[in-house]
Amino acid sequence: MVEPLVHVEGLKKYFPAGGFLKKVWVKAVDGISFDILEGETLGLVGESGCGKTTTGRLILRLIKPTAGKVLFAGKDVTRLRGKELKAFRREANIVFQDPYTSLDPRQTVFNIIMEPLKTHGIQVDDPEGFVTKLLYEVGLNETHLYRYPHEFSGGQRQRIAIARILALRPKFIVLDEPTSALDVSVQAQILNMLKELQKKYGLTYLFISHNLGVVRYMSNRIAVMYLGKIVEIAPAKTLFENPLHPYTKALLASIPVPDPEAARAKPKIQITGEPPSPINPPPGCRFAPRCPYAKDLCRQKEPKLKEVEHNHFVACWLY
Amino acid sequence: MSSPQFREPLIEVKDLYVYFYTYAGVVKAIEDMTFTIYKGEKFCMVGETGCGKSVTSRALANIVPSPGRIVKGKVIYYRDGKPINILELSEEQLREIRGKEIAYIVQDPSSALDPLYTIGYQIVETMIDHYTVKDWKEGYKRAVELLREVLMPDPEQRIKNYPHELSGGQRQRAVISIGLSNMPRLLIADEPTSSLDVTVQAQLLELLRRLVREHGLTLFLITHDMGVVAEMCDRVAVLYAGNIVELAPVDEIFKNPKHPYTMGLLRAVPNPQADIEKLEPIPGTIPNLIYPPPGCRFHPRCPFARDVCKREKPPLVEVGPGHYVRCWLHAE
Ligand SMILES: Nc1ncnc2c1ncn2[C@@H]1O[C@H](COP(=O)(O)OP(=O)(O)OP(=O)(O)O)[C@@H](O)[C@H]1O
Ligand SMILES: Nc1ncnc2c1ncn2[C@@H]1O[C@H](COP(=O)(O)OP(=O)(O)O)[C@@H](O)[C@H]1O
Ligand code: SF4
Numbered sequence: 001m002v003e004p005l006v007h008v009e010g011l012k013k014y015f016p017a018g019g020f021l022k023k024v025w026v027k028a029v030d031g032i033s034f035d036i037l038e039g040e041t042l043g044l045v046g047e048s049g050c051g052k053t054t055t056g057r058l059i060l061r062l063i064k065p066t067a068g069k070v071l072f073a074g075k076d077v078t079r080l081r082g083k084e085l086k087a088f089r090r091e092a093n094i095v096f097q098d099p100y101t102s103l104d105p106r107q108t109v110f111n112i113i114m115e116p117l118k119t120h121g122i123q124v125d126d127p128e129g130f131v132t133k134l135l136y137e138v139g140l141n142e143t144h145l146y147r148y149p150h151e152f153s154g155g156q157r158q159r160i161a162i163a164r165i166l167a168l169r170p171k172f173i174v175l176d177e178p179t180s181a182l183d184v185s186v187q188a189q190i191l192n193m194l195k196e197l198q199k200k201y202g203l204t205y206l207f208i209s210h211n212l213g214v215v216r217y218m219s220n221r222i223a224v225m226y227l228g229k230i231v232e233i234a235p236a237k238t239l240f241e242n243p244l245h246p247y248t249k250a251l252l253a254s255i256p257v258p259d260p261e262a263a264r265a266k267p268k269i270q271i272t273g274e275p276p277s278p279i280n281p282p283p284g285c286r287f288a289p290r291c292p293y294a295k296d297l298c299r300q301k302e303p304k305l306k307e308v309e310h311n312h313f314v315a316c317w318l319y
Numbered sequence: 320m321s322s323p324q325f326r327e328p329l330i331e332v333k334d335l336y337v338y339f340y341t342y343a344g345v346v347k348a349i350e351d352m353t354f355t356i357y358k359g360e361k362f363c364m365v366g367e368t369g370c371g372k373s374v375t376s377r378a379l380a381n382i383v384p385s386p387g388r389i390v391k392g393k394v395i396y397y398r399d400g401k402p403i404n405i406l407e408l409s410e411e412q413l414r415e416i417r418g419k420e421i422a423y424i425v426q427d428p429s430s431a432l433d434p435l436y437t438i439g440y441q442i443v444e445t446m447i448d449h450y451t452v453k454d455w456k457e458g459y460k461r462a463v464e465l466l467r468e469v470l471m472p473d474p475e476q477r478i479k480n481y482p483h484e485l486s487g488g489q490r491q492r493a494v495i496s497i498g499l500s501n502m503p504r505l506l507i508a509d510e511p512t513s514s515l516d517v518t519v520q521a522q523l524l525e526l527l528r529r530l531v532r533e534h535g536l537t538l539f540l541i542t543h544d545m546g547v548v549a550e551m552c553d554r555v556a557v558l559y560a561g562n563i564v565e566l567a568p569v570d571e572i573f574k575n576p577k578h579p580y581t582m583g584l585l586r587a588v589p590n591p592q593a594d595i596e597k598l599e600p601i602p603g604t605i606p607n608l609i610y611p612p613p614g615c616r617f618h619p620r621c622p623f624a625r626d627v628c629k630r631e632k633p634p635l636v637e638v639g640p641g642h643y644v645r646c647w648l649h650a651e
């Protein structure tokens with residue numbers, strides 16, 4: 001059995017929301033557990049506001065959990081101090097969705113890529129050569145060294161953001177919707193590049209996206225999130241070919257398929273309504289208000305994530 | 320040509336050119352644009368950001384924002400069979416058509432709603448403006464029916480809500496009901512679901528399909544998502560850098576794409592229903608439209624580019640029934 005690189009257990013994050021008399025909480029992430037194996041890509045999908053970004057930030061200790069723990073290479077991330085924390089910051093990093101705000105507009109590409117090295121007190125003999133090599137890794141070149149972010153397209157900016165992280169020789173990268181702001185022709189370039197870099201450097205990814213086609217292409221396994229909970233985890237192919245949770249089924253049935261014949265043949269299981277607010281999530285199964293199979297039990301007691309087939313976990317009373 | 324059931328033109332765009340006169344230079348947003356939308360069909364326009372989808376759709380209602388100008392071309396609208404050029408109408412004649420016969424739904428529902436008025440008020444107001452109802456009382460009754468029609472939960476309550484009290488999906492439902500309030504003949508929807516979650520998108524797309532079917536609407540849908548194209552439309556125009564590069568019935572585009580850009584686009588989209596070993600991206604990026612590439616605008620990215628492609632712009636030619644392509648590979 002391979003040791004997981006990342007182990008998440010009972011992780012919760014509640015944000016205070018503007019209650020005046022009574023304090024109310026946004027239960028952004030509400031008790032999730034999963035592993036990410038070394039060298040794999042775990043996809044995390046779900047609709048806007050379900051807690052994907054919060055999960056990524058918790059794992060990287062960019063925010064403090066309300067409860068639960070995150071182990072990185074066996075060490076509890078929430079307890080890291082001093083040197084160990086610094087080492088963790090080198091090894092684990094994040095690429096954000098918006099390539100327009102994630103880079104400092106006043107810095108040249110060279111400075112942007114060197115900045116994390118400075119922060120970590122890492123010396124390189126030939127900085128220009130070092131940065132140039134990284135630029136080639138992400139499909140740019142030396143002519144880009146002394147240019148500013150505004151001179152680049154969205155796709156190129158994402159390449160710069162990735163080069164900046166690669167400079168630290170990381171083990172683990174959270175990719176938070178890295179291509180959502182990009183056009184499809186450019187998206188494919190970035191996705192392929194991420195896959196190549198992963199192979200070359202043995203990187204481990206948490207790939208966050210609401211685009212199911214992209215997630216299927218990128219991931220070995222996929223976790224589906226709904227309103228702060230993980231409702232299903234399975235190998236990518238299994239999840240798409242044999243989804244078990246009613247929400248996963250609805251999600252898959254909702255994706256527009258780029259094939260007119262398949263689109264016409266597609267079953268029209270549609271769910272109604274929209275995800276409820278994470279401020280006062282419904283008791284029991286959170287999907288119950290929209291679920292066509294909901295029974296009384298579902299509204300009273302919360303189903304736990306359970307392995308129903310080898311490597312296939314689902315949280316639903318039907319199983 | 321179109322599929323046999325749609326033969327009567329509703330809108331004919333002829334040789335349209337739209338430029339934006341900016342400080343940095345003249346943005347040649349749309350050039351040499353010609354297409355027809357037939358009565359009762361679902362017509363899609365697809366392409367990447369900046370290719371001119373929104374500008375085209377705005378030109379149809381003569382609402383190109385400044386510093387943009389329609390420099391050339393015609394937009395013929397068949398009103399009860401009689402052709403009129405939208406671009407030559409007076410502001411008053413236009414107002415009569417806009418919002419009544421031609422309705423427009425944009426991507427961001429918040430920008431289409433006035434935060435200071437309830438959505439009920441806003442729906443009734445459009446109907447009063449166009450004399451669709453005789454008074455506010457009748458208007459409110461009709462507004463509730465419209466909201467019910469677009470599957471707004473709890474419509475009697477919702478008409479009293481302000482836009483910020485609704486979710487994104489509910490706001491877009493409200494915008495659609497404003498669009499429908501005067502029973503338009505043409506509904507232009509510019510990325511109506513792009514800001515919404517997929518489960519909500521699926522509900523709204525189904526709603527649009529139903530409205531077309533039940534009310535004989537004509538739909539002009541703009542999207543960047545090939546999946547939405549496949550699910551929604553009868554015919555599709557593929558845009559690249561301000562030009563239509565291919566136009567065909569939807570099955571043709573997917574089964575028998577002819578333009579190198581269309582073929583590239585289809586291979587670059589990860590299909591959620593298939594195990595894909597490797598995507599084939601289109602190299603390079605979309606061009607700047609102040610200095611568009613000469614000849615075929617796609618030539619710097621095209622694996623088949625030849626000398627003539629760099630010099631001369633290919634014409635849009637019919638290569639099969641209703642299937643048009645703008646590429647030198649198919650021009651001879
Ligand atoms: N107000 C404006 N001023 C200057 N240029 C403009 C303006 N509006 C649009 N353009 C230019 O016209 C071209 C077409 O723009 P348009 O908004 O139609 O693109 P689009 O296909 O709708 O893109 P998206 O998918 O991003 O909505 C682009 O090059 C754009 O930069
Ligand atoms: N800093 C914060 N303060 C308060 N609420 C937050 C904060 N960050 C996220 N949330 C809320 O937590 C929920 C999950 O957010 P997020 O993790 O960003 O979702 P996703 O990435 O899946 O779209 C949302 O309801 C969001 O509004
Ligand atoms: S637990 Fe019940 S309500 Fe929840 S998804 Fe399963 S069947 Fe539906």
Ligand code: SF4
Nearest residue numbers: 615618621628646647
């Ligand atoms: S005209 Fe030439 S460059 Fe343009 S798409 Fe056709 S082959 Fe490619």
Ligand SMILES: [Mg+2]
Nearest residue numbers: 052053054176
């Ligand atoms: Mg997010």
Ligand SMILES: [Mg+2]
Nearest residue numbers: 372373374509
């Ligand atoms: Mg647009």
